[in-house]
Amino acid sequence: MSDADYDYEDLGLVAGLEIHQQLDTASKLFCPCPTDLREPEEAGRTFTRYLHPTKSELGEIDDAALEESMVDREFEYLSYDTTCLVEEDDEPPHRVDREAMDVTMEIAQLLDASVVDQVHVMRKIVVDGSNTTGFQRTMRVAGEGAIETDEGQVRIEDLMLEEESAQRVAETDSGVRFSLDRLGIPLVEIGTKPDIRSPEQARDAAERIGMLLRSTGQVKRGLGTIRQDVNVSIAEGARVEIKGVQSLDDIDDIVRNEVRRQVELLDIAEELGERDAAVGDPQDVTEVFEGTDSGVIGGALSSGGNVMAVRLDGFDGLVGREIQPDRRLGTELSDHAKRHGAGGIFHTDELPAYGVTEAEVADLREAVDAGPEDAVALVADDPETTALAIEAVVERAEAAMDEVPEETRDATEEGTTRYLRPLPGAARMYPETDVPPVEPDPSEVDRPELLTEKVERYQAEYDLGSGLAEQVAYGEYMPLFERVVGEGVDPTLAAGTLESTLTELRRDDVAVSRLTDDHLADALALVDGGEVPQEGLDDLLRALAADPDLAAEAAVEQEDLGGVGEDEVREAVVRVVERNAEQVEAEGMGAFSGLMGECMGELRGKADGDTVSSVLREEIQERA
Helix, strand or coil, X not given: CCHHHCCHXXXXXXXXXXXXXXXXXXXXXXXXXXXXXXXXXXXXXXXXXXXXXXXXXXXXCCHHXXXXXXXXXXXXXXXXXXXXXXXXXXXXXXCCCHHHHHHHHHXXXXXXXXXXXXXXXXEEECCCCCCCCCEEEEEEEEEEEEEEXXXXXXXXXXXXXXXXXXXXXXXXXXXXXXXXXXXXXXXXXXXXXXXXXXXXXXXXXXXXXXXXXXXXXXXXXXXXXXXXXXXXXXXXXXXXXXXXXXXXXXXHHHHHHHHHHHHHHHHHHHHHHHXXXXXXXXXXXXXXXXXXXXXXXXXXXXXXXXXXEEEEEXXXXXXXXXXXXXXXXXXXXXXXXXXXXXXXXXXXXXXXXXXXXXXXXHHHHHHCCCCCCCEEEEEEECHHHHHHHHHHHHHHHHHHCCCCCCEEEEECCCCCEEEEECCCCHXXXXXXXXXXXXXXXXXXXXCCXXXXXXXXXXXXXHCCCHHHHHHHHHCCXXXXXXXXXXXCCCHHHHHHHHHHHHHHHHHCCCCHHHCCHHHHHXXXXXXXXXXXXXXXXXXXXXXXXXXXXXXHHHHHHHCCCCCCCHHHHHHHHHHXXXXXXXXXXXXXXXXXXXXXXXXXXXXXXXXXXXXXXXXXXXXXXXXX
16 A cells, blocks of 8 residues: 555544744853854864763663663864853853743744743753753743644644754764854744644644744744654554654655554564564674675675674565665664664675675575575674674564554655654653743733734735735845834835845855845945935945945945936936937937946946936937
């Protein structure tokens, strides 16, 4: 049965979302450092850490943290001139940033969620290196809200405010390199209850929440600033948390493919039961591959490694069975092996291949006493890695006979998922003793205007067309549009510049990203005030993008973009008309279009087009 044929209600699909969105605040959550991202080459120094899990107040260690700690890695951190001791974990955190708390309460209003009486900061154990402390600080601000979708209401369970993790920059020979510019940026996490019943509703709910977040005008935009996690289960399957869905367009595919994976795994488990399947003990089969032509296996052996294999009784043909697009049960086994440093596994459903010969496969089967109904999986690496990896394969193969395992999975760009770690439990959370509680007051913030409401207001109040109004409201420059219009700039000028002019400049490879809000606001004010003609705005923005240290007024002077009076306009127009006297005499007003462009070039963008047009018409009419 294809995934398109699934009856999600009959399968008992239950899904929930966790939306993580960075806030666009001036300061980080627990220190006054800026929230701007930096380039790794700007780092002034580096330092390293090793992280280990700690016990909860009840003396328990979280399974996910424990498995993460089994991979021995050094974590290197890039520090900048904007990095402080809080980010390096050499100073206690400061009080919760007030701006971040206010924005979170605005979001609570849009979600119809109830703000708690007192906010307590908690520590969530994280030992993957993404935080210098070995934990992430998080706090519950509100809950019990709801949003509407086309398929019904989806309830909001929690609205959390927490610190963003450090950005993973690169894998190193000894571990992982992180950048501290992102660490500590305020981040809200919105968790829904498991009310979602179809892939389409999952996407609809995520889009609705995304619109509500952007309505505040205080969330960051761009790749990586919003992430979606999806919790998926079916009646006979298991709850699986899928992390890091970057695009809204992927959510429905992620849900469909996870349903398919669980359905296929259940079918495999049923068939393995009918075959009385079992998993053998790992064995060293290095002798089978002495002198092998396989590059992977030969490379491992030449470096002092070995080959371990395990017989999978009754698994023949099932290890290679596809459970997601381009992913098989063997891929699941390989994912677990990779968590312990192995490059992956080989299995007999795909051999002979990769330099492994048919004779070697036969010898391998004989070495582990595998029959024709059995499969064999093998790992080749250094002895320590091989031992850990083959044990992980054994554990995953044993689970395949019984159930769909509960776990955390990582979303891929192809809309599929791969094993990441076990599901975290309550043991990973404990109180933060360095930050005092916060008593939020929702009455201190106003409910933001929805983007849908803004579109209607822009049309009615500013006379923008429906398409342009929607572009502005949903675009990244909406807060700037509101600011400059509030300062008196013509709305049509502001909207056209922010949504059309900047797009055209970007297509011309102008570094638009280097233009600050102040650059744009000042440039628009100069044009709106008549100090720079609208035709000179393009050149002004190009100059500012080329040298962001310039102020708008200085760029006007540098590029000689200041406007000219009507007398100078007339002098320039007369020069153009006299140069083309024969054409004017012969064509009259028919010469207007050609001469208009020449006049604008003569004036080099220093005059408004309407003024030039009016003067040119007068001069042609006098001579025609």
